[in-house]
Amino acid sequence: MSTNIAIIGATGAVGSEFIKVIEHLKFEFDELYLVASARSAGQMIVNNLGNFVVQDIETFDFSTITYAFFTAGGSVSKEWAEKAVNAGATVIDNTSAFRMDPLVPLIIPEVNLSSYKQEKLIANPNCSTIQIVRALKPIDELFGLDKVIISTYQAASGAGNAGIEELHASMLNENESENENAAETSTVFSRPLAHNVIPQIDKFLDNDFTFEEEKVRFESRKILAAKNLFITCTAVRIPVFIGHSAAVYVETIEDIDLEKLSVSFAEIPDIELSNTASSFPTPRLIASQDKVYIGRMRKEPNTPKGVWLWVVANNLWVGAALNAVRIAQQLQKNTL
Amino acid sequence: MSTNIAIIGATGAVGSEFIKVIEHLKFEFDELYLVASARSAGQMIVNNLGNFVVQDIETFDFSTITYAFFTAGGSVSKEWAEKAVNAGATVIDNTSAFRMDPLVPLIIPEVNLSSYKQEKLIANPNCSTIQIVRALKPIDELFGLDKVIISTYQAASGAGNAGIEELHASMLNENESENENAAETSTVFSRPLAHNVIPQIDKFLDNDFTFEEEKVRFESRKILAAKNLFITCTAVRIPVFIGHSAAVYVETIEDIDLEKLSVSFAEIPDIELSNTASSFPTPRLIASQDKVYIGRMRKEPNTPKGVWLWVVANNLWVGAALNAVRIAQQLQKNTL
Numbered sequence: 032m033s034t035n036i037a038i039i040g041a042t043g044a045v046g047s048e049f050i051k052v053i054e055h056l057k058f059e060f061d062e063l064y065l066v067a068s069a070r071s072a073g074q075m076i077v078n079n080l081g082n083f084v085v086q087d088i089e090t091f092d093f094s095t096i097t098y099a100f101f102t103a104g105g106s107v108s109k110e111w112a113e114k115a116v117n118a119g120a121t122v123i124d125n126t127s128a129f130r131m132d133p134l135v136p137l138i139i140p141e142v143n144l145s146s147y148k149q150e151k152l153i154a155n156p157n158c159s160t161i162q163i164v165r166a167l168k169p170i171d172e173l174f175g176l177d178k179v180i181i182s183t184y185q186a187a188s189g190a191g192n193a194g195i196e197e198l199h200a201s202m203l204n205e206n207e208s209e210n211e212n213a214a215e216t217s218t219v220f221s222r223p224l225a226h227n228v229i230p231q232i233d234k235f236l237d238n239d240f241t242f243e244e245e246k247v248r249f250e251s252r253k254i255l256a257a258k259n260l261f262i263t264c265t266a267v268r269i270p271v272f273i274g275h276s277a278a279v280y281v282e283t284i285e286d287i288d289l290e291k292l293s294v295s296f297a298e299i300p301d302i303e304l305s306n307t308a309s310s311f312p313t314p315r316l317i318a319s320q321d322k323v324y325i326g327r328m329r330k331e332p333n334t335p336k337g338v339w340l341w342v343v344a345n346n347l348w349v350g351a352a353l354n355a356v357r358i359a360q361q362l363q364k365n366t367l
Numbered sequence: 368m369s370t371n372i373a374i375i376g377a378t379g380a381v382g383s384e385f386i387k388v389i390e391h392l393k394f395e396f397d398e399l400y401l402v403a404s405a406r407s408a409g410q411m412i413v414n415n416l417g418n419f420v421v422q423d424i425e426t427f428d429f430s431t432i433t434y435a436f437f438t439a440g441g442s443v444s445k446e447w448a449e450k451a452v453n454a455g456a457t458v459i460d461n462t463s464a465f466r467m468d469p470l471v472p473l474i475i476p477e478v479n480l481s482s483y484k485q486e487k488l489i490a491n492p493n494c495s496t497i498q499i500v501r502a503l504k505p506i507d508e509l510f511g512l513d514k515v516i517i518s519t520y521q522a523a524s525g526a527g528n529a530g531i532e533e534l535h536a537s538m539l540n541e542n543e544s545e546n547e548n549a550a551e552t553s554t555v556f557s558r559p560l561a562h563n564v565i566p567q568i569d570k571f572l573d574n575d576f577t578f579e580e581e582k583v584r585f586e587s588r589k590i591l592a593a594k595n596l597f598i599t600c601t602a603v604r605i606p607v608f609i610g611h612s613a614a615v616y617v618e619t620i621e622d623i624d625l626e627k628l629s630v631s632f633a634e635i636p637d638i639e640l641s642n643t644a645s646s647f648p649t650p651r652l653i654a655s656q657d658k659v660y661i662g663r664m665r666k667e668p669n670t671p672k673g674v675w676l677w678v679v680a681n682n683l684w685v686g687a688a689l690n691a692v693r694i695a696q697q698l699q700k701n702t703l
Contacts, residue, residue: 180516180616182518182601182614184520184564184603184605202538221645222649222651222652223651223652225651226606226607226608226650226651227607227649227650227651227652228520228605228607228612228649228650229649230612230614230647230649230662230663230677231645231647235644235645238665238666238668239644239663239664239665239666240665261669261670262669263616263667263668263669263673263675265518265614265616265663265675265677267520267612267614269520269564269605269606270562270605270606270607271562271563271564271606272562276564276566276603278518278566278601278603280516280599280601308571308575309557309567309571311566311567313558313563313564313565313566314562314563314564315558315559315561315562315563316558316559316563326566327566327575327601328575329574329575329576330574331599332574332599333597333598333599334597337599339599339601341566341601
């Protein structure tokens with residue numbers, strides 16, 4: 032049986048990373064199609080996998096596709112994902128469109144692949160959720176999660192190419208940069224991001240949390256199968272191009288044994304735990320795009336059940352393309 | 368009685384802000400002396416308060432000084448503060464040298480002035496401690512603090528002029544900026560700070576917390592007179608020049624009434640609470656140097672005893688010079 036892949040939203044920040052991840056993971060396929068809206072259709076894209084003419088989603092034939100990766104925004108997924116499924120494709124959706132749908136599995140292959148029941152539409156979690164939950168899973172298994180309090184430090188690329196460009200333009204606006212109510216135009220972010228931090232990612236909800244913060248709460252609960260887990264988050268945009276970080280404080284049901292936890296992290300191939308307090312990871316200097324880096328692991332002196340972690344990962348890879356392609360690889364493996 | 372002031376460390380990032388704060392607060396004095404190490408002595412400084420020749424601390428006569436503000440680093444304070452006190456000056460020390468000394472009061476005028484008992488040596492708290500404790504105090508009074516979990520977003524200027532300069536140089540190093548192990552020299556910060564976040568401020572202690580994180584813990588407990596308060600922190604340096612931010616999660620002993628808390632914040636002249644979720648403060652755009660800005664105040668849905676706050680202030684003013692000069696103003700008022 033041949034394996035044909037389509038990337039919907041291939042010209043975006045995450046879309047272009049999908050191509051690199053497919054190559055990096057040596058994902059075996061027969062045909063690859065790059066698909067986008069009419070605006071980008073016809074564009075020529077040349078990369079290590081070949082030469083591609085971007086296809087218009089309006090006229091694209093999903094009936095020959097095995098795996099369709101959707102990463103063109105929630106509205107595109109809402110309009111096209113089910114059509115692709117009806118045409119015979121398995122859709123792995125990187126948007127928030129279906130994540131909280133009880134009929135749609137929300138999968139991190141290293142964490143909850145067992146909850147996959149042959150559905151044809153699978154949701155890829157939010158970028159910050161993925162790296163946080165991958166760090167939480169071993170803690171949950173060893174000691175049981177009781178309470179999780181998170182503050183994030185999220186890169187501009189989480190808002191796509193437009194986010195990267197707006198940060199870059201804002202950086203160049205040097206003269207207006209220091210503590211002034213700059214006349215700078217911000218459209219992607221709600222404030223100028225250069226020389227600044229913005230405690231808002233995505234829209235505000237009725238409870239005054241942002242949608243991003245609630246994604247972390249509700250997606251984590253769904254993935255960890257812990258619907259009442261006490262987990263809460265403040266999500267903050269920072270002037271970094273690539274790489275999300277999170278300061279994660281965890282309280283557990285049983286007392287924490289840091290040595291046991293270190294051993295558990297060491298057994299996971301794509302998690303790298305810092306050996307010493309001072310060897311912590313930072314977003315700019317992470318060595319590999321496909322690992323989750325954990326540092327600053329330390330016991331909270333106030334309680335034997337408290338631990339802090341500092342979790343860093345490439346948001347475009349670990350938090351998006353890599354997770355999605357690994358889902359497809361697992362499906363492929365099970366099909367063969 | 369005449370009031371003579373000396374600023375020790377007058378040529379540093381905070382030292383120069385002291386001069387502006389003295390003018391801003393209309394602090395009444397007769398003579399002002401700018402003092403520094405031999406390296407800066409003899410330098411001419413011209414500002415709105417007059418023309419000054421920087422005095423050498425080695426030969427400076429503290430016997431004519433009423434209030435000496437020390438902001439030249441812990442080692443200078445350790446060597447000279449007691450000499451200044453013995454010569455007759457009241458010392459307000461902006462370093463960490465004496466903060467945890469049980470004989471030295473640690474004062475935020477708006478919070479614990481009542482704990483001042485005529486001591487001649489007074490410690491000014493750490494920059495991030497000040498803004499956090501000012502936000503915590505009304506919560507403590509209304510509902511009682513049970514647990515406080517903090518992640519900070521701290522500006523480069525917290526490391527003085529050298530910190531500002533290193534961030535600026537790092538910003539200009541554009542070609543090496545994105546996720547590369549740049550050959551850039553970092554001496555003030557342990558990693559390049561541009562396009563990055565660094566979860567380390569000050570040195571690491573035996574329990575793998577940093578000294579900055581433990582300052583927040585132990586200074587907050589001392590100021591709030593709550594020696595067993597459950598308070599913990601991850602302190603992170605971000606690529607912002609001026610303005611510290613903190614994501615503060617608080618659990619209280621009694622249920623939280625957000626309206627009562629809003630009223631309480633509104634009654635404090637120098638605290639500005641955002642009216643709506645989307646009108647949160649950011650470090651680059653805070654309108655005034657002498658206020659503590661609080662936004663993103665929201666109840667935690669997991670418990671009636673949980674609340675999040677986002678606290679922003681100018682670290683050089685609110686977190687340093689302003690607090691120190693206000694201490695002196697209070698002393699002056701009580702003396703008159």
